[in-house]
Amino acid sequence: MLTWNIPILLQPPYLWAFQLHCLYAQRLRSHSCQDPNPSCEDSLPVCTVVNCRHASGLAFQAPSEVSPAKQKLWILFKLLETQLARLEMIKKTSIYSHPLVHRLIDPGAEKGKRDDDKVVAEIMARCFVPSLITTTSWEGFHFVGHEIRITEAMDCYGAVVWPSALVLCYFLETNVKHYNMADKNVIEIGAGTGLVSIVASLLGAHVTATDLPELLGNLQYNISRNTKTKCKHLPQVKELSWGIALDENFPRSSNNFDYILAADVVYAHPFLEELLITFDHLCKETTIILWVMKFRLEKENKFVDRFKELFDLEEISSFPSLNIKLYKAMKKSRRSA
Numbered sequence: 001m002l003t004w005n006i007p008i009l010l011q012p013p014y015l016w017a018f019q020l021h022c023l024y025a026q027r028l029r030s031h032s033c034q035d036p037n038p039s040c041e042d043s044l045p046v047c048t049v050v051n052c053r054h055a056s057g058l059a060f061q062a063p064s065e066v067s068p069a070k071q072k073l074w075i076l077f078k079l080l081e082t083q084l085a086r087l088e089m090i091k092k093t094s095i096y097s098h099p100l101v102h103r104l105i106d107p108g109a110e111k112g113k114r115d116d117d118k119v120v121a122e123i124m125a126r127c128f129v130p131s132l133i134t135t136t137s138w139e140g141f142h143f144v145g146h147e148i149r150i151t152e153a154m155d156c157y158g159a160v161v162w163p164s165a166l167v168l169c170y171f172l173e174t175n176v177k178h179y180n181m182a183d184k185n186v187i188e189i190g191a192g193t194g195l196v197s198i199v200a201s202l203l204g205a206h207v208t209a210t211d212l213p214e215l216l217g218n219l220q221y222n223i224s225r226n227t228k229t230k231c232k233h234l235p236q237v238k239e240l241s242w243g244i245a246l247d248e249n250f251p252r253s254s255n256n257f258d259y260i261l262a263a264d265v266v267y268a269h270p271f272l273e274e275l276l277i278t279f280d281h282l283c284k285e286t287t288i289i290l291w292v293m294k295f296r297l298e299k300e301n302k303f304v305d306r307f308k309e310l311f312d313l314e315e316i317s318s319f320p321s322l323n324i325k326l327y328k329a330m331k332k333s334r335r336s337a
Contacts (some may be wrong), residue, residue, distance in 0.1 A: 006314025210240035
């Protein structure tokens with residue numbers, strides 16, 4: 001596997017990589033067709049970063065007659081371009097969009113902030129970006145004394161590590177006395193990349209990680225690479241489409257879950273009623289739900305109100321700077337319902 005050691009990729013995170021990116025684009029252009037308006041398609045493709053003055057928008061396919069040296073430059077160029085796209089994705093959709101991250105990069109800034117910021121800083125510090133650019137990108141996390149490597153996908157919300165998952169992982173790790181996962185039967189709904197399931201497995205739980213069928217490949221890959229030979233009980237990966245074939249795939253008679261874990265499963269999607277049905281189906285009266293939610297729209301508040309009709313809901317923690325709350329819930333008894 002081809003790797004390039006670029007330890008200062010994120011110092012600062014975009015300018016340095018962009019400059020290097022353009023540098024190689026210039027070098028590639030110097031070895032290709034000199035006609036500023038070539039009529040053929042044989043010139044070596046160059047930078048495709050949006051708004052870059054070298055951009056040509058050509059596909060990633062170098063001509064067969066290009067020398068090995070130019071091919072190597074082209075590979076490096078594409079790897080840098082991929083990493084730039086990943087950084088932009090992180091900036092827009094991951095924890096790095098939060099201004100707290102800039103405080104983590106500059107520890108001297110924003111001193112004396114609230115306790116909320118201190119806890120959030122500790123949670124976010126568990127995440128790190130690798131210093132090696134490889135053909136397979138990944139994001140790193142430190143939980144339960146292990147380095148966890150997660151591969152994300154840029155084309156699906158469910159294949160990205162969201163801040164709520166980090167909050168839940170941190171909670172599980174730091175509250176072992178009150179919420180002991182060892183040898184417990186645990187199911188995660190909307191497992192996504194599998195980070196929460198991996199942490200629960202490392203804490204000793206029997207874990208079933210579930211999500212939509214199109215996410216299971218990446219989910220299985222992340223769980224396998226991070227739990228094999230490290231966990232007492234190897235986690236299972238199963239398909240679970242909310243509200244669909246629940247009696248067939250998860251019959252009530254065999255549901256014996258001690259915990260249901262859910263991170264950021266409530267957002268602007270049309271399946272909130274199906275999600276509620278799924279919670280209800282998987283729960284017994286002794287099942288504890290640990291649910292972390294980021295509030296974005298009015299839909300979230302309405303779902304919480306609807307959720308309270310079936311479950312006793314307790315707010316355990318709140319992180320105002322992230323607009324995230326962590327809940328504990330249990331099914332209401334038939335009498336109280």
